[in-house]
Amino acid sequence: MGDTLNVLAVIVTAWATLLMLLAFxxxxxxPLIEGTSPFITGLLRVTVSVSLFIAWLAWWxxxxxxxxxxxxxxxxxxxxxxxxxTNSSSPH
Amino acid sequence: MSxxxxxxxxxxxxxxxxxxxxxxxxxxxxxxxxxxxxxxHKPTMPLVPSVGGLGFxxxxxxxxxxxxxxLGASAGVVVFVLVPLIAALIGLVEDLRELNPxxxxxxxxxxxxxxxxxxxxxxxxxxxxxGQVRLTIVYPLILLLAYPVVCNAVNSLDVLNGSLIxxxxxxxxxxxxxxxxxxxxxxxxxxxxxxxxxxxFARFNLxxxxxxxxxxxxxxxxAVITSVAIYSKLEVVALTALLPHIMNEFHLLSSIGGxxxxxxxxxxxxxxxxxxxxxxxxxxxxxxxxxxLTLSAPQGEARLVLRxxxxxxxxxxxxxxxxxxxxx
Numbered sequence: 001m002g003d004t005l006n007v008l009a010v011i012v013t014a015w016a017t018l019l020m021l022l023a024f025x026x027x028x029x030x031p032l033i034e035g036t037s038p039f040i041t042g043l044l045r046v047t048v049s050v051s052l053f054i055a056w057l058a059w060w061x062x063x064x065x066x067x068x069x070x071x072x073x074x075x076x077x078x079x080x081x082x083x084x085x086t087n088s089s090s091p092h
Numbered sequence: 093m094s095x096x097x098x099x100x101x102x103x104x105x106x107x108x109x110x111x112x113x114x115x116x117x118x119x120x121x122x123x124x125x126x127x128x129x130x131x132x133h134k135p136t137m138p139l140v141p142s143v144g145g146l147g148f149x150x151x152x153x154x155x156x157x158x159x160x161x162x163l164g165a166s167a168g169v170v171v172f173v174l175v176p177l178i179a180a181l182i183g184l185v186e187d188l189r190e191l192n193p194x195x196x197x198x199x200x201x202x203x204x205x206x207x208x209x210x211x212x213x214x215x216x217x218x219x220x221x222x223g224q225v226r227l228t229i230v231y232p233l234i235l236l237l238a239y240p241v242v243c244n245a246v247n248s249l250d251v252l253n254g255s256l257i258x259x260x261x262x263x264x265x266x267x268x269x270x271x272x273x274x275x276x277x278x279x280x281x282x283x284x285x286x287x288x289x290x291x292x293f294a295r296f297n298l299x300x301x302x303x304x305x306x307x308x309x310x311x312x313x314x315a316v317i318t319s320v321a322i323y324s325k326l327e328v329v330a331l332t333a334l335l336p337h338i339m340n341e342f343h344l345l346s347s348i349g350g351x352x353x354x355x356x357x358x359x360x361x362x363x364x365x366x367x368x369x370x371x372x373x374x375x376x377x378x379x380x381x382x383x384x385l386t387l388s389a390p391q392g393e394a395r396l397v398l399r400x401x402x403x404x405x406x407x408x409x410x411x412x413x414x415x416x417x418x419x420x
Contacts, residue, residue: 003385004399008406011335015410019220019417026221046230061342068379071387076373
């Protein structure tokens with residue numbers, strides 16, 4: 001169940017940070033760029049929102065990859081140790 | 093037309109028994125024409141009909157076309173019948189002969205082109221916390237990308253007996269319920285019809301599988317999910333519900349180095365020993381959700397699929413919370 005909880009933790013973290021990002025864009029970024037010409041405002045809204053969304057995707061994938069590679073390293077170590085134990089307990 | 097809601101409910105409910113009947117027929121055809129695939133996660137590696145999913149594809153297309161025609165929803169017929177049909181045909185071609193892995197995403201842009209050309213979208217999506225935004229230039233680009241991304245993401249989770257069903261039904265159920273609440277009856281009918289069809293297909297596809305969905309089935313599910321999200325303006329809700337699918341697809345593509353056929357890479361993400369599935373220790377093996385779920389201990393296939401279902405259900409609940417918290 002540990003692996004399932006890890007994956008769920010990654011998904012819940014991704015979701016929570018997505019909502020935080022949307023709230024940040026709504027409450028901080030959009031008021032900052034209000035007041036300029038409609039063209040500049042529109043351009044800035046799209047550019048900033050898309051950039052922040054890509055940054056969110058990158059952070060989410062980096063987090064899940066980190067957890068997975070940590071798991072793979074642990075697995076490799078465990079299988080290596082199992083192999084050693086089997087050899088050492090061999091009567092030959 | 094006061095009888096319409098009852099009539100449409102009755103038509104939609106026929107989806108389940110119709111799928112069971114049609115899947116049985118397609119299974120017999122698969123054996124007759126040797127359209128069989130090997131179930132590699134079983135010790136005996138049995139041969140299983142590989143295009144049984146055509147049962148729920150035909151049942152969905154027939155029932156949805158009939159229901160939406162009764163409603164007089166011609167735009168709905170295009171978005172929920174024609175567009176999924178195109179995706180299913182692309183999948184069927186891939187089932188019958190291997191498609192170039194680079195060509196496939198380009199072909200899957202066609203459903204998006206149909207929606208774009210016929211103007212069956214609204215470039216003013218509603219984003220949680222932000223409200224309605226004007227994306228007249230960016231939205232068409234997102235629309236063209238959405239069909240290949242979602243169809244491939246759904247397809248890449250069709251790896252174990254029943255995994256396609258248990259990861260798609262929660263997403264479709266949530267999208268169907270929220271569409272109904274948003275007043276988009278067409279989308280709700282499409283989502284509920286496909287969910288019921290998939291429950292009928294579960295009789296054949298759950299562990300131990302007696303039929304595989306094939307690419308025709310999985311690509312059509314992806315197309316229906318995308319159409320529902322676009323048509324009922326539930327883009328962010330769908331993105332949240334599809335978090336496990338997107339995570340799986342991205343890690344798979346980044347670990348194999350781009351668009352490649354599953355048969356072309358030598359290293360497998362998991363190994364099968366004594367009927368148990370365990371993660372590969374090869375650092376260069378493809379990274380998938382199934383590999384992530386078997387890192388600590390080997391898992392039986394049936395239990396592993398239940399865990400995939402639990403993950404998909406959780407992200408679907410998060411999707412509902414996004415809808416509620418975001419004030420949509």
